[in-house]
Amino acid sequence: MAKGLLLAGEPMGLLIAQSEGPLDSVSGYSLAVAGAEFNVATGAARLGHYVSYLTKVGDDPFGKLITRTLRNNKIDDSNVLFTTERTTGFMLKGKVSKGDPQIFYFRKGSAASTLSPEDVEHIDFSKFSHIHLTGIFPALTDSTRAAMMTLIQKAREAKLFISFDPNLRPQLWPSQEVMVETLNKLATYADLVLPGEGEGKILCGSSDPKAISDFYQKLGAKTVVTKLGPKGAFVRDGDREITVPGFIIDKVVDTVGAGDGFACGVITGLMEELSIEQAAERGCAIGAIQCTFSGDNEGLPTPEQLKAFMQSHKRVSL
Numbered sequence: 549m550a551k552g553l554l555l556a557g558e559p560m561g562l563l564i565a566q567s568e569g570p571l572d573s574v575s576g577y578s579l580a581v582a583g584a585e586f587n588v589a590t591g592a593a594r595l596g597h598y599v600s601y602l603t604k605v606g607d608d609p610f611g612k613l614i615t616r617t618l619r620n621n622k623i624d625d626s627n628v629l630f631t632t633e634r635t636t637g638f639m640l641k642g643k644v645s646k647g648d649p650q651i652f653y654f655r656k657g658s659a660a661s662t663l664s665p666e667d668v669e670h671i672d673f674s675k676f677s678h679i680h681l682t683g684i685f686p687a688l689t690d691s692t693r694a695a696m697m698t699l700i701q702k703a704r705e706a707k708l709f710i711s712f713d714p715n716l717r718p719q720l721w722p723s724q725e726v727m728v729e730t731l732n733k734l735a736t737y738a739d740l741v742l743p744g745e746g747e748g749k750i751l752c753g754s755s756d757p758k759a760i761s762d763f764y765q766k767l768g769a770k771t772v773v774t775k776l777g778p779k780g781a782f783v784r785d786g787d788r789e790i791t792v793p794g795f796i797i798d799k800v801v802d803t804v805g806a807g808d809g810f811a812c813g814v815i816t817g818l819m820e821e822l823s824i825e826q827a828a829e830r831g832c833a834i835g836a837i838q839c840t841f842s843g844d845n846e847g848l849p850t851p852e853q854l855k856a857f858m859q860s861h862k863r864v865s866l
Contacts, residue, residue, distance in 0.1 A: 552676050557583055558655065558685060579613070585684070591845070592816050649802065665698040732751060743775070780864055792825060
């Protein structure tokens with residue numbers, strides 16, 4: 549079996565409003581699972597890759613929902629830890645016909661926030677060729693930050709390819725200064741960094757993709773792929789620069805999860821030994837597909853669905 553992809557993060561129970569309006573007055577909620585790393589894991593598994601997820605959940609309905617959903621998506625749950633001392637985090641998400649939905653988290657003091665360096669010790673890194681990390685997990689607590697550093701050190705020792713998506717969540721950090729300093733330090737260990745233009749403004753002081761690429765390459769990344777939203781992506785691979793156009797879709801239903809779909813496309817493309825340009829093109833396609841669905845990960849395609857979309861949809865003119 550080909551070596552797989554390891555992820556670490558906090559999957560959460562997701563309650564999606566069934567009608568538009570403030571979260572405290574909607575008529576009801578539907579149940580799902582959310583989390584940036586969970587979205588990437590789901591997308592990679594649907595494309596046929598072996599995927600394992602490191603996290604910690606409570607012995608409660610949301611924890612059971614998450615582990616069942618991982619198994620249903622053929623994601624290895626052998627690195628999911630349980631605790632009876634904390635509960636699983638969850639979140640509310642509003643329903644909108646335009647713009648970004650209202651979000652509210654119930655994750656402070658969650659089971660996943662107690663994940664520690666000791667919880668990383670049992671992982672068999674020989675099963676994996678790639679590890680994908682985001683800036684959300686280290687935002688939770690000092691403990692998860694330390695666990696992230698241990699993960700990175702062990703991944704580097706095992707010669708895994710490390711991809712890093714800053715995935716800014718300012719509300720989870722004690723200050724913007726700590727967020728910027730920590731995330732840019734983590735980026736120094738990555739082979740591939742996947743920022744967005746807006747994130748570049750905060751983390752690098754510029755939303756210009758070339759300046760963002762310069763910044764992260766000077767920190768040590770070989771490849772930087774900057775997300776440009778519906779326009780596509782800017783790739784800097786060593787000295788090579790490529791602008792990859794996005795795909796045109798009829799209607800944007802919900803942009804939540806599009807960046808995770810993009811990351812999934814790039815990472816799995818590289819795992820399948822596509823060129824970085826082809827991998828970024830795949831990322832643009834999956835990000836666009838995800839924008840046509842209301843859930844965070846429902847639109848993530850199978851190989852056949854991905855191929856059909858890429859063949860049938862036109863590209864943005866650059």
